[in-house]
Amino acid sequence: MLQLDNISLTFGGDYLFDNISTVINPGERIGLVGPNGAGKSTLLRIIAGELEISSGDITMSKSATVGYLPQDGVDPDPELTVYEEMEKTFEGIRELEQQVQQEREKLASLEEDSAQYQKTMERVGSLQSRIEHSGAYSLESDIEKILMGLGFTPDDFHRPTTEFSGGWLMRIALGKLLLRKPMYLLLDEPTNHLDIESLRWIEQFLQNYEGAVIVVSHDKAFLNKITKRTLALEHGDLLDYSGNYDYYEEKHAERKEHLRKAYENQQQEIKEIQEFIDKFRYNASKAAQVQSRIKKLEKMDKIEIDEREQEISFEFPPPERSGAVVMELENIRKQYDNNVVFEDLSYSIDRGDKIAVLGPNGAGKSTMIRMIAGIEDIDRGQREPGHNVTTSYFAQHQADELNLDHTVFETMREAAPMAKETRLRTILGCFLFQGDDVFKKVSVLSGGEKSRLALARMLMQPANFLIFDEPTNHLDMQSKNILQQALKQYEGSFMIVSHDRDFLDPIVNKVLEVRPNETNTFLGNVSYYLEKVREREDEQKESASNENSSQDKTLSRKEERRLEAQKRQQKYEKLKPLKKQIDPLEEDIELMEARKEEIEELMAESDFYDDQEQVKEISVEYEKLKAELVETYAKWEELATEMSKIEEEFS
Structure with a gap:
């Protein structure tokens, strides 16, 4: 159990948190939500022990472990490969294995019926249990499973970490955390650097995760999929909702109305x-x-x-009508060094198309939309814009092209010299620039603020064909909703590279799937596309299963018995050290439950509260007993889960 008790944090005399309290139980799935600046990332850093609080207490069991993934700033060892960086997670296991070997060597010189022999055996069992619980015996397969799930190919495993971009380095950091399996897993915007396939994989992984998960995310569909409780930061307070993000939104709306x-x-x-x-x-x-x-x-x-x-909204000015064909690509070839990204690519975009561009990272999604936008050279083939087509393009890197000496407002005024000040301020408000924020110099803005300003600036430029590359990464829920509503009413055509299903579903009518050496078009939204992908995967699995079943292998009865006996022995050896740990825990739980019942019966007696000294003494014992029970049950559940896994493994 992790407990926050009256936590306060001040910056410059102002409270960010004011006496907030909550309890996080083992195995819970919690979404941490609130507007930008409410302190979500700060609270995760406090729980992770990276930031000191002004007052209050944080308590957790001695056996608890905490893993924290920040939004950015991870720094892997540049001299290691991806696989070696992952393997670093278990560098302490090799030392444990050496200790086991040393203890076994001691046993050879001891009498089997001596007390020292028994103690050494217990020590070996304890060390082996720690090694087994750490997952060291399945380390290689776990590393491969996690890296593949996060989008790395087997060829990537042995490439130096220096060859990967910041987004891929964040995936490595996430993979190391998942490999460690901490009791409390803290994730700050984990989906920002994932593609749609990796997102589906991590959703499944987190749904089956044994520890508690606390996640900050602006991906509503992701939160709905994995969380069952929501903590909301509002005005320095922490409100608790017993449901996922949809439940929170409903109850929050009711609370706002009241x-x-x-x-x-x-x-x-x-x-x-x-x-x-x-x-x-x-x-x-x-x-x-x-x-x-x-x-x-x-x-x-x-x-x-x-x-x-308060409700804020904006609308795109009605764009000029384009021709029936907005853009035509014909027999396009695009190559970087020895990597051929596209060969003979042909694709047509019609007026009224609202296209989501999906697919694994590295397949060429961003390259394709840059070619369509006309800012990426084509090696061979034709790019033909349609009649009267005006294009406006947004990508994260455009934040680096802003004039650092301009203010936020001057940046907007430069993009739309004739626009009214009220309209410029309204659009800036939609993207979290309010009040005196508009007079800040671009040079003092954070990376996320620059990205939001670049997006707001792009929307001021009239166009009938909009192209976006990950526009929602730095937007909060309200800003995403505002942009979504504006795009719903937009009369032109657009393409969006994004993995945010909740954002995309109501606004797109086509999905362009970009995969290595192929593209596929689906006439529907992202949910329709994912349904078709699942059908495709099921067909592939069925085909593989039929192929395997046709290759029957028969074993002699003698060989079967030998293998069964071998499995029983392996199962016994794995369960034995766990059983030695769980048996005394069950005895302790039985004794503590009995004492708890005694105290409750005592407290129910009518004259119990007559003796204040007794009340104080018994109450202290009762609270301590309850805390010990929670911790002991957590240890028992941990061991019981491990034993269940072993039972399943050998079933």
Whole structure:
């Protein structure tokens, strides 16, 4: 159990968190949500032990382990390959294996019936249990499974980490965490650097994960898939919702409505009180009532409504009508060094197409849309824009091309010199630039803020064909909803590279799947595409299964018995050290449960509270007992799960 008790954190005298408390139980799936700047990443860093709090306590069991994935800033060893960097996760296991060998050598010189022999055997069992629980015996297969799931190919395993981009380095960092299997897994925007296939894999992995998972993500579909509880940071407080993101949204909307009504009622009350004060301020006979109302106003706990909660929206200006064909690619060849990305690629985009571009990373999605946008050279073939087509393009790197000496507002004004100031400020507000934020210099903005500004700037340029490369990576839920609503009403055509299914589903009518050496088009949204992919995968599995079943191999009965006996022995050897640990835990649990019942019976007696000293002593013992039970049950569940895995392995 991990407990946050009255946590507070201040920056420059202002509270980011004000006495927040919560309990996170083993195995829970929690989404941590809230607007940008609410402190989600900060709270994860506090739990991970990377940031000190101003006041409060954080407690967890001694056996608990915490793993934290930040949004960026990971730094693997440049001298190691991808596989070696993953293997580093278990560098302490080799030392344990050496200790086991040393203890076994001791046994050879001891009498079997001696106390020292027994102690050494217990030590060997304990060390072996730690090695087995660490997953060291399946290390090689686990590394391969995780790397493949995250999109690496077998050829990538032995490439130096220096050959990979920042997004792929984040995948390595994520893979190392998943390999470690910490009791509390903290993930900050883990989906930002994943493609649709890796996203599906990690969803399945996290659904089966044994430890607790706390995840910050702006991917609503991802949160709905893996979480069953939501913690929401609002105005320095931490609110608890017992459901996934959809459940949180529903309850949050109800709470907002209640708060709005309470705010309106309070404002009406304040107005009436103030009118009374103003009317009778100088009336001597009403002086007592006036003073009473003034004091009431002073003591009143004012209800506040977050300005960010107000509805903000924008619309694209109606674009000029393009021709029936927006863009035509014919027999395109594109090559980087020895890597041929596209060979004889032909693709046509029609007016009214709203296309999601999906596929594994490295297959050429970004290359293809850059060629379509006309900013990537083509080695061979034809790119033909349609009649009256005007193109506007957004990619993350455009944030690096902003003028650092301009303010946020000047950047927008430069893109749309004739636009009204109110429109520029409205669009900036949609992308989290409010109030004095618009007067900040671009040079002081974070990477995410620059990316949002580049996106807002791009949307000011009138065009009937929009091209986006991962536009939602730095947007919060509200900003994504605003952009989504605007794109729903947009009358032109667009293409979007993204893996955010919840964002894409309501706005696209086609999916372009880009795979190495092939492209496929699906007439529908992303959910339709994923359904078709699952059908394709099922067909491939069935085909492989039929092929395997046709290659029957028969064993003699004697050989079968030998293998069965071998499996029983292996099973016994794996279960033995675990059983030696779990048996005393069960005895402890039985004793503690019995004592807990005794105390509860004692506390139920009518005269129990007559003796205050006894009440204090027994209450302290009771609380300590409950905490010990939680910790002991957690250890027992851990061992029981490991034993169940072994049973399944040999079943």
